[in-house]
Amino acid sequence: MKFSDPISEGKLVKRYKRFFADIETDDGIITALTPNTGSMKGLLDAGNKVRFSSNDDPKRKLKYTLEQIKVKTSWVGVNTGLPNKFAMELWNSKSYKPWTKYPFARAEVKINDKSRLDMALWKDTDLGEIKKFQPALLEDHKFHFIEIKNTTLGEDGVAMFPDSVTSRGLKHLHEMIQLVEAGHTAEMLYVVQRTDCETFQPASDIDPEYAKGLKEAKKAGVKVTAMACDLKKGEIRLNPEKLLKVHLSY
Template identity: 35%
Template sequence: MRFATPLVSGRLIRRYMRFLADVALDGGEVVKVHCPNPGAMTGLKEPGLRVWLERNDDPKKKLDWGWRLAELGGGHWAGIDTAVPNRVVAEALAARTIPELGPYASHRAEVRYGTRSRVDFLLEGPGRTYLEVKNVHLRRTDDWAEFPDSVTARGTKHLQELSAMVAEGHRAVMFYLVQRTDCARFRLASDIEPAYATAFDAARAAGVEMLCYGTRIDRDGVQLSGPLPVDPLPQSRGLEGGRISP
């Protein structure tokens, strides 16, 4: 996935009201930008962080700038836009560059399934594969990428919906895309969202496949890279009353 226009750099002043941020451009101008990320953004919203913005020329949009990347130091990057993973995976599906998903004749996006839900992608022929995609950009310890960074009842529902598809005889896959380049493995942030960890373990036991891929990120865009290992241990282990027990 390539950005439509060249990115412009600045320093983050603050992120607020979930979808807004103030940024001081390198030339000194302070601009209000759209933050396309409703999550907690732990570690990615500190004042002074070098960020990269994309200019918006659409007169229908209220803000002239969109926040796209954060520079992490050491040559590493993080993608901010939570819509990017679906675009990256869509390109990979079209190019058939995710070998774990196997052969398929066609794929469609946003197909109705389950209980008033839409699956991110439905792969068909042979059989059906229901594919959900999640954005990952939380890192707290060592080189672990973690999900989620906030409570997600919607994410828990998706795991339950995928489990139901397996029970009906279909294949179901949860695909975690890590939008930062300083992680080498994946696990759940069970202390942040115990209910999701419990649903994850139940879904994996039911036959839902858990895949994680990393990304290559630079000022030109975000591209799919290789697979990252998913922690094989139960993710809800040590949880008591919604907290990690000692």
């Protein structure tokens, strides 16, 4: 995905109140939106290089958005609003073989009255393109459901998720298990927005319940995929040749 807005660089001063970051630029200190509700553990040292986008839309409260932070040798993408776009772009590219058997895809699919998942893929030509995805479709048709998690935490070559306790994430795991039990297929896709990791595992020290839930989901038949991105100043893409080894035994 290429950024449509200009990308500039600066240095991190601080992140505060979860959604704000002060950035030092050549023109002074600016405040940027931080589109990430996690702890961003390991990323927030003052002085770290950052990349931020700018948008002059008068309806925006803040002109700038924090996009990437450099940690040691790797840039790390922190915008949690982007991985779903990366995944849809990957499906459209037909470059990830396991997804090429599905000619149809839709983002943000409602699976019941209270929950949505990030993507659904399907083969059924009788369905074709679905303008409005309804939970009732699950009764008579089979889908491949995908839940996408932005992964920024990394230590010693190991990417980890989550970076803070996530009850919502655990709920998604339980829903994926239920979908598999109902005859669908399901996949957890961990989008690793950094280039310095070779393996992936759940962050059991941060959220042991999530780690346990992921292990149970894998045992139940949910596919667990961790894929790294190629990060450039003006572009980020999932790279299907950069699949990380997944370790769930801990």
